[in-house]
Amino acid sequence: MDIWTFGWTVALIGMGGTMLVLWLLSLLILALRRLFPYKAEPPASEKE
Amino acid sequence: MESALVSGLQGLLLGFSHLELGQVVMILIGALLLYLGIAKGFEPLLLLPIGFGAILVNIPQSELMGEEGVLRFFYETGVLTEIFPILIFIGIGAMTDFQPLLENPKIILLGAAGQFGIFLTLLLALAVGFDKLDAVAVAIIGACDGPTAIYVSSKYAPHLLGAVSVAAYSYMSLVPLIQPPIMRLLTTEKEKKIVMGVLKQPVSKTAKILFPIVVTIAASMVAPKGTPLIGMVMLGNLMRECGVVERLKRASENEIANIVTLLLGLSIGATMEANKFLQRETLIVLALGLVAIGLDTVVGVLFGKLMCLLTGGKINPLIGAAGISAFPMSARVVQVEGQRYNKKNYLLMHAMSANAAGQIGSIIAASVMLSVLAGMGLV
Numbered sequence: 044m045d046i047w048t049f050g051w052t053v054a055l056i057g058m059g060g061t062m063l064v065l066w067l068l069s070l071l072i073l074a075l076r077r078l079f080p081y082k083a084e085p086p087a088s089e090k091e
Numbered sequence: 092m093e094s095a096l097v098s099g100l101q102g103l104l105l106g107f108s109h110l111e112l113g114q115v116v117m118i119l120i121g122a123l124l125l126y127l128g129i130a131k132g133f134e135p136l137l138l139l140p141i142g143f144g145a146i147l148v149n150i151p152q153s154e155l156m157g158e159e160g161v162l163r164f165f166y167e168t169g170v171l172t173e174i175f176p177i178l179i180f181i182g183i184g185a186m187t188d189f190q191p192l193l194e195n196p197k198i199i200l201l202g203a204a205g206q207f208g209i210f211l212t213l214l215l216a217l218a219v220g221f222d223k224l225d226a227v228a229v230a231i232i233g234a235c236d237g238p239t240a241i242y243v244s245s246k247y248a249p250h251l252l253g254a255v256s257v258a259a260y261s262y263m264s265l266v267p268l269i270q271p272p273i274m275r276l277l278t279t280e281k282e283k284k285i286v287m288g289v290l291k292q293p294v295s296k297t298a299k300i301l302f303p304i305v306v307t308i309a310a311s312m313v314a315p316k317g318t319p320l321i322g323m324v325m326l327g328n329l330m331r332e333c334g335v336v337e338r339l340k341r342a343s344e345n346e347i348a349n350i351v352t353l354l355l356g357l358s359i360g361a362t363m364e365a366n367k368f369l370q371r372e373t374l375i376v377l378a379l380g381l382v383a384i385g386l387d388t389v390v391g392v393l394f395g396k397l398m399c400l401l402t403g404g405k406i407n408p409l410i411g412a413a414g415i416s417a418f419p420m421s422a423r424v425v426q427v428e429g430q431r432y433n434k435k436n437y438l439l440m441h442a443m444s445a446n447a448a449g450q451i452g453s454i455i456a457a458s459v460m461l462s463v464l465a466g467m468g469l470v
Contacts, residue, residue, distance in 0.1 A: 046222075047217070052467070053460060057456065058207050066199070067313075068196075076193070076292075079295045
């Protein structure tokens with residue numbers, strides 16, 4: 044494989060792959076937040 | 092007796108009689124790194140041991156990198172085996188709070204754009220004549236992440252380790268000087284003044300604990316070659332968030348990280364022997380490293396402009412510059428730049444989200460690159 048085929052392949056798949064993986068992670072974060080939403084801790088006095 | 096005295100005295104002059112010009116230059120370079128670390132505060136934790144290691148290894152007849160030299164032992168057992176960068180990654184994970192990213196996940200794409208400098212620099216490195224794996228090692232300086240750069244270059248181009256590491260750590264510390272001119276040049280007055288408001292989307296403890304586990308599995312499945320990088324950062328982060336292994340978390344971010352940083356710095360400095368470091372190639376590596384971080388910033392800000400356009404002007408493109416791994420330095424640069432044009436603008440939390448994304452992005456970019464190389468049969 045010549046250097047330019049190598050370079051452009053790694054560059055294009057690398058940029059696309061990085062973008063894709065991080066986009067997938069953003070979806071996973073949204074899913075985690077939806078599945079496990081934040082619930083405010085009740086004040087200490089209410090707990091008692 | 093007389094000849095024994097002369098021989099003994101000659102032994103004391105061995106250092107001077109074997110001193111070469113290149114070694115003098117390298118000792119001065121080591122001293123410069125010490126000056127930058129001590130007097131200027133540029134990444135002192137790394138530049139100090141690197142600078143001192145460079146001085147030690149260039150003292151004639153010291154043999155610290157000889158067959159039984161102590162620095163060779165550290166280098167071979169810690170750097171060539173990748174143990175040092177891997178242990179540093181656990182510490183980074185234990186120190187990093189991904190909460191800003193979890194609060195604002197759409198910003199994560201800026202962490203991808205901020206890595207494009209790696210891939211563009213790969214093309215430049217090939218254009219100036221580096222072979223394939225050397226070009227990969229040079230390009231990884233664009234990750235703006237010292238341990239990632241060390242991990243990749245020690246694995247695929249160990250002869251470039253010294254130059255790549257010095258470039259990575261020096262430019263990381265120069266982010267406040269490198270980024271602002273690019274940010275100013277690429278954004279309009281109106282864009283610089285965009286106010287992004289307060290970010291307040293609390294995240295549950297369960298989500299924070301599951302995040303490192305989910306990221307490890309998902310990212311490693313796509314880019315398995317990067318599992319050591321992703322896995323160790325996320326292990327550190329899991330220890331931080333779960334709250335039940337406080338001792339391990341503290342050890343990872345303090346004792347282990349400190350010891351490894353010292354030995355790693357010395358080992359890198361030890362690779363800077365005059366006959367290996369003082370070459371035209373080193374200067375090109377340093378130049379390409381600077382270009383890589385500049386390109387990261389350019390693409391990050393341009394992507395920020397795109398997001399600004401797509402969201403109807405709700406995103407300040409300046410935060411795109413924080414999509415690199417220099418945490419939290421780059422986020423602070425964005426905050427300072429934002430306030431130059433609008434005193435009431437607080438971009439810090441948004442920039443921290445982008446910066447946290449940049450930390451993950453740099454590891455993912457390296458992992459993706461290594462997996463592509465594996466797919467091509469090159470590694």
